[in-house]
Amino acid sequence: MLSGKQRLLEELIRPVVEGLGFEFWGMEFVSQGKHSVLRVFIDSENGIMLEDCEVVSRQISGVMDVEDPIAGEYALEVSSPGMDRPLYRLDQFERYAGHKVSLKLRMPFDGRRKFEGVLKGIEGSDVVVVVEDSEYLFPVDSIDKANVVPQFD
Template structure:
């Protein structure tokens, strides 16, 4: 679901969440803190937020889910509600496209509860620090306890501290 929103203004004049912002991560955190309770009140869980420039336009991408999965109508509902609130609160100063989507088959793993949910599943992880000579791991999450991921790759188990996870997602496996 896409919705074009925001107002036009030169990027170099915009204050707030813009391309020129030195604190893009802070902007994403503020957006996440704003959006999460809104979605929660609507009965959805906020999985991830991205604010990226693609093909000369800014895209605010919201990934949401709910028990039993999110539908296209749910995405449209979230898009309408969140889009209006962002515009009324004037959170994003420049023109943007709002996309609301399910997290998909390769669901991102961000929070501790995401990793607890993913135990037993195949995951792909990129770390900020080198662990046993590697920063990228693809294997089965055997357990997640005391803020450490235990990933089995072939016959080895790698222990990755949660604090060192840069990016992680489920790797969907097709059966058949």
């Protein structure tokens, strides 16, 4: 679930990223005074190169300078989601069905907030994860952070 600030940032940033021909994977804004960071993740079927990040960063910087949605100083980081890519939306969870994932919930469930298991897919607005021999359905809005766990065979 996006905060008002995150929704505003996404409304400004998503069209810039998509207008340049990339997929807007997601973003994180970590507010820490002078050390605040706006992290934007972009993707593409051909992968992401450093030059892609530079182009997108320049364009986002231009929009942010004009709109000025973040008070104070912050660092802008643009990168690929990487192998341990964060998952934000139901379509992303669906795309990574069959992969191992780690989840951190906003509130404890069965006395814990962290779960790691195989992502089975989605059912409605729930994310289905098999942990050991148990199947869990977590509402996507209850998930604070989710990442694909890279597997090296």
